[in-house]
């Protein structure tokens with residue numbers, strides 16, 4: 001097995017999705033901190049590895065992969081002896097892929113990045129109410145995806161749960177889950193919080209992002 005290096009920082013949800021996956025697979029890795037607010041992702045060295053200048057990035061024996069969804073799928077395919085976390089069966093895998101794309105487009109880009117970018121990169125301090133409404137609308141979809149099942153793709157944990165929990169946990173300051181409107185999703189989040197070493201791999205970083213949001217936001221308008 002080659003040497004694995006994960007580049008990232010704790011508040012980043014997709015970095016934490018990778019940490020949850022690496023932990024579930026029992027993989028050792030080196031963690032290299034990239035300070036986004038200091039612009040380290042745009043250094044010549046980093047851009048040479050990842051021209052899109054995003055974290056997370058995984059380096060596996062010199063091969064660089066970015067986008068958390070590509071990373072977590074790669075890790076399971078390459079390093080997992082069983083296929084539960086990312087099933088090989090076509091339909092089961094399609095369901096996991098759908099949840100991963102939902103996380104990428106709707107939860108991360110549509111909810112988190114749409115709020116974070118104006119605050120952290122353009123120094124804005126007010127958040128339009130419509131962006132908070134969009135978070136609750138995304139929760140409605142997740143509630144439907146879950147139905148009566150324990151995990152997002154059925155009775156078993158998959159990488160989709162790791163990806164989605166990285167966003168949903170980070171949104172709890174901006175849009176706390178309401179038990180009455182989202183009973184299944186609330187129970188799912190509590191279930192995810194019971195995972196071994198959850199705090200180290202996701203909970204603490206999610207709280208950091210929640211604190212960063214609340215330090216910056218003066219008003220929802």
Ligand SMILES: N[C@@H](CCC(=O)N[C@@H](CS)C(=O)NCC(=O)O)C(=O)O
Pocket residue numbers: 011012013014036041052053054055056066067068069104108113
């Ligand atoms: N879809 C990507 C999102 C990656 C992303 O946008 N990461 C943010 C941090 S959470 C970032 O690197 N921002 C710095 C930049 O874009 O320059 C993934 O899942 O990895």
